[in-house]
Amino acid sequence: MINHVWGLFAHPEPEMQQIKREHESVPHLYMHHVMLMAAIPVVCSFIGTTRVGWSFGDGEYLRILPSTALGIAVVFYLLMLGAVAVMGRVIHLLASRYPSRPSRNDCIVFAGYVATPMFLSGLVALYPMVWLCLFVGALALAYSGYLLALGMPAFLGIDRQEGMLVFGSTLGIGVLVLELLLALAVMMWGYGSHFF
Secondary structure (H helix, E strand, C coil): CCCHHHHHHHCHHHHHHHHHHHCCCHHHHHHHHHHHHHHHHHHHHHHHHHHHCEECCCCCEECCCHHHHHHHHHHHHHHHHHHHHHHHHHHHHHHCCCCCCCCHHHHHHHHHHHCHHHHHHHHHHHCCEHHHHHHHHHHHHHHHHHHHHHHHHHHHCCCCCCCHHHHHHHHHHHHHHHHHHHHHHHHHHHCHHHHC
16 A cells, blocks of 8 residues: 555565565555556656656756656556566566465555655656666665665565565566656657657
8 A cells, every 4th residue: 555655665574574474465456556556657747758857867848748758657657557466477487386375466556555655756757867666766776776675575485585586576577667668658758759
């Protein structure tokens, strides 16, 4: 739920344990957390690109018409919702070889909460400078990696030592998914008038 956001930053390990005890379903996760959190970068990007415009550091700002930005926002939002499900399935596939055998539901819920810092990093899109977005995104990725490592034993029941393969593989695949989303986002938001 959205109330877990503060806990994931203030006291992440107990918060992961609390989330695990709630046995949240995937539809509940999406309705009460992912759909709300994924709206942050979408709304901020919409406002930033229509009011301020993208800055690539050359002093020029590329603004997008609101009608164009709305189409891009819908696509961007759907891509982020799908990315959480994909990462949950990746975690499930990688974790299925361990004795704890977390369910697909638990893995998708885990992925949804691990993505929280990435969603929050979208706040910087209110002032969409590419270098700023990349810098804050890198910090958010590092914290998501920390939540991933911390949550594996607390949420998935996989020992840290044994789970290095799951951690490394999930983080690597997550970075690739993130890079794909970032590339698509920059293409759509940065050059929106060419696509819609």
